Amino acid sequence: MSLVVKQLVAGYGERTIIHGIDLEVEQGEVVAVLGTNGVGKSTLLRTLAGLQPATSGQIRFEGRDITRTRAHRRVQQGLVLVPEGQQSFPAMSVFENLELGARVRAKSATDTTDRIAAVIDLFPRLGERRNQAAGTLSGGERQMLAIARAMLTEPSVLMLDEPSQGLAPIIIDQLAETINEIARTTTILVVEQNLTIPSICASRIVVIEEGAISLGGSPDAVLSDDRVVHAYLGI
Numbered sequence: 001m002s003l004v005v006k007q008l009v010a011g012y013g014e015r016t017i018i019h020g021i022d023l024e025v026e027q028g029e030v031v032a033v034l035g036t037n038g039v040g041k042s043t044l045l046r047t048l049a050g051l052q053p054a055t056s057g058q059i060r061f062e063g064r065d066i067t068r069t070r071a072h073r074r075v076q077q078g079l080v081l082v083p084e085g086q087q088s089f090p091a092m093s094v095f096e097n098l099e100l101g102a103r104v105r106a107k108s109a110t111d112t113t114d115r116i117a118a119v120i121d122l123f124p125r126l127g128e129r130r131n132q133a134a135g136t137l138s139g140g141e142r143q144m145l146a147i148a149r150a151m152l153t154e155p156s157v158l159m160l161d162e163p164s165q166g167l168a169p170i171i172i173d174q175l176a177e178t179i180n181e182i183a184r185t186t187t188i189l190v191v192e193q194n195l196t197i198p199s200i201c202a203s204r205i206v207v208i209e210e211g212a213i214s215l216g217g218s219p220d221a222v223l224s225d226d227r228v229v230h231a232y233l234g235i
């Protein structure tokens with residue numbers, strides 16, 4: 001099992017947002033966590049990434065208890081988050097942003113140049129834009145750059161926080177294809193409030209409501225559940 005989350009509780013000050021989540025992600029799976037605005041999806045991923053502390057519960061990654069492991073160590077161990085909002089260094093070129101991403105895992109067996117070449121294969125558009133300032137990329141290209149930078153750290157589990165946010169439907173479809181390509185080698189945990197990526201990419205979907213998992217199963221089962229149809233398609 002790649003990632004095992006047991007009775008995870010997390011929040012801000014007195015306010016508990018995640019109320020005892022149990023979640024297991026097996027190697028090779030693409031697990032989508034579906035939830036509407038403000039249910040705690042980002043809080044869950046940020047807690048798994050170590051960017052905020054767990055109040056209680058346990059996070060195990062590849063057999064190790066990482067509940068109290070610092071964020072940068074989790075990245076070095078292969079648990080990597082692409083946060084919401086596609087952050088990159090706007091004044092630096094696409095290539096310079098990729099070089100910075102590659103340095104995070106300095107002790108990688110693969111040479112920086114080879115790793116950059118491999119991600120450019122995955123995202124050819126970034127190769128075409130290599131000298132362009134990251135701040136001038138389109139929303140879809142910025143999301144690709146953020147994912148490409150994460151891939152340079154050679155994650156074994158890649159966590160994506162609402163990658164489709166703010167993107168046009170056709171770009172979301174392209175992104176979904178890229179996620180499927182990445183999933184051939186990398187385990188993925190993706191949170192979304194939009195059904196497109198979960199329906200195209202997920203091997204399993206769990207639904208989070210008010211900081212707890214309310215439903216889970218195969219994409220066919222979850223996406224045809226009346227509660228999901230009602231909450232996400234409004235019918």
Ligand SMILES: Nc1ncnc2c1ncn2[C@@H]1O[C@H](COP(=O)(O)OP(=O)(O)OP(=O)(O)O)[C@@H](O)[C@H]1O
Nearest residue numbers: 012017035036037038039040041042043044084193
């Ligand atoms: N730094 C913070 N301090 C206090 N409260 C916060 C903080 N970050 C988020 N919250 C609150 O925690 C709740 C869950 O937020 P979170 O961002 O995890 O939800 P989400 O499911 O990712 O939402 P969205 O889909 O809108 O991004 C919200 O009510 C939010 O206002």
